[in-house]
Amino acid sequence: MGTVTEVLITKRTGFCYGVREAIDHAKTAAAEGKLTHTLGQVVHNEGVVTELQAQGIRVVEALDDVERGAAVIIRAHGVAPAVLERAAARNLEVIDGTCSWVLQEHRELAKLVAEGYSIVLLGTPRHPEVIGMLGFAPDAIVVDEEEDWERIPRTKRMALISQSTQPPWKFEKLAAFLVGRCHELKIVNTVCPVTIRRQQDTVETARLVDLMVVVGGGNSANTKELTRLCRIVGTTAVQIEAARDLGDPGVFDGARIVGVTGGTSTPIEDLEAVARRIYELAGAPEVADRAEQLALAATASAFEPAYRTTSVDRPSRLAGAVQTAGAA
Numbered sequence: 001m002g003t004v005t006e007v008l009i010t011k012r013t014g015f016c017y018g019v020r021e022a023i024d025h026a027k028t029a030a031a032e033g034k035l036t037h038t039l040g041q042v043v044h045n046e047g048v049v050t051e052l053q054a055q056g057i058r059v060v061e062a063l064d065d066v067e068r069g070a071a072v073i074i075r076a077h078g079v080a081p082a083v084l085e086r087a088a089a090r091n092l093e094v095i096d097g098t099c100s101w102v103l104q105e106h107r108e109l110a111k112l113v114a115e116g117y118s119i120v121l122l123g124t125p126r127h128p129e130v131i132g133m134l135g136f137a138p139d140a141i142v143v144d145e146e147e148d149w150e151r152i153p154r155t156k157r158m159a160l161i162s163q164s165t166q167p168p169w170k171f172e173k174l175a176a177f178l179v180g181r182c183h184e185l186k187i188v189n190t191v192c193p194v195t196i197r198r199q200q201d202t203v204e205t206a207r208l209v210d211l212m213v214v215v216g217g218g219n220s221a222n223t224k225e226l227t228r229l230c231r232i233v234g235t236t237a238v239q240i241e242a243a244r245d246l247g248d249p250g251v252f253d254g255a256r257i258v259g260v261t262g263g264t265s266t267p268i269e270d271l272e273a274v275a276r277r278i279y280e281l282a283g284a285p286e287v288a289d290r291a292e293q294l295a296l297a298a299t300a301s302a303f304e305p306a307y308r309t310t311s312v313d314r315p316s317r318l319a320g321a322v323q324t325a326g327a328a
């Protein structure tokens with residue numbers, strides 16, 4: 001029999017507003033009867049991609065694959081100006097889902113280039129957001145891990161900027177490193193506040209529980225960072241992509257309270273499914289047979305519409321869950 005009596009889902013989880021709005025753009029276009037394509041997957045999440053496919057929304061990897069007359073959705077990561085120019089040349093209807101925070105990054109980069117700074121961009125080199133940013137500053141040096149940093153040449157005027165989902169500690173450490181690399185250093189902090197809040201909320205949950213389950217893409221930098229932070233505060237953390245990855249009840253041996261959190265591309269429905277799976281797999285006798293109800297209640301407690309960081313579109317179901325949880 002399992003030992004878990006409670007699963008806590010970290011508050012303000014679910015999609016970040018940028019990802020959610022890009023998905024909404026795609027759904028709206030399809031609902032309006034437009035032949036809708038997304039340039040790359042709007043989110044690396046199997047369930048969401050399947051749901052969009054069911055609405056007739058197709059993923060294309062290049063503008064050349066967009067069918068004549070189709071609307072093409074630019075995802076939250078944004079694209080280089082050359083991509084938009086090419087779409088205009090092909091007379092495509094572009095629905096720009098670039099996140100407002102990423103648009104701000106683009107504006108900042110263009111300004112830094114105009115001001116003549118040598119630009120250092122903290123980011124994952126082949127990440128779509130970074131590729132889009134390089135369209136505004138083609139000469140920027142992209143660095144990621146610390147071992148990369150030594151190749152940044154010394155220069156007189158340098159500017160530091162970041163991919164939105166980089167960890168704040170790394171940005172600060174690189175800024176300190178660059179002080180010794182130039183005469184004038186301009187720092188433009190573009191680490192996204194949603195990423196920062198997600199990390200703070202996750203640490204808060206990790207401190208309350210015996211074990212953390214972190215849900216997100218295996219390659220997602222912001223998901224890996226959440227796992228790392230849980231471990232830093234001394235809580236064992238397992239990282240998975242979805243509920244189906246939980247098969248061994250032994251993982252939860254001795255754990256009474258389990259926390260669940262997710263990256264900015266993980267829908268809150270996936271966290272609910274993980275919570276349900278934990279109750280089913282490792283729940284103590286008094287909770288195991290109420291897995292679905294308790295998982296829904298955990299989701300309801302995490303749901304904060306004011307922050308617009310969730311994809312939940314079922315307020316009445318959640319309201320019911322809150323009442324049920326209160327009565328339990």
Ligand code: SF4
Pocket residue numbers: 016017018019076077099100101102164165192193194195264
């Ligand atoms: S993480 Fe922040 S910047 Fe990136 S898409 Fe989400 S809201 Fe926008």
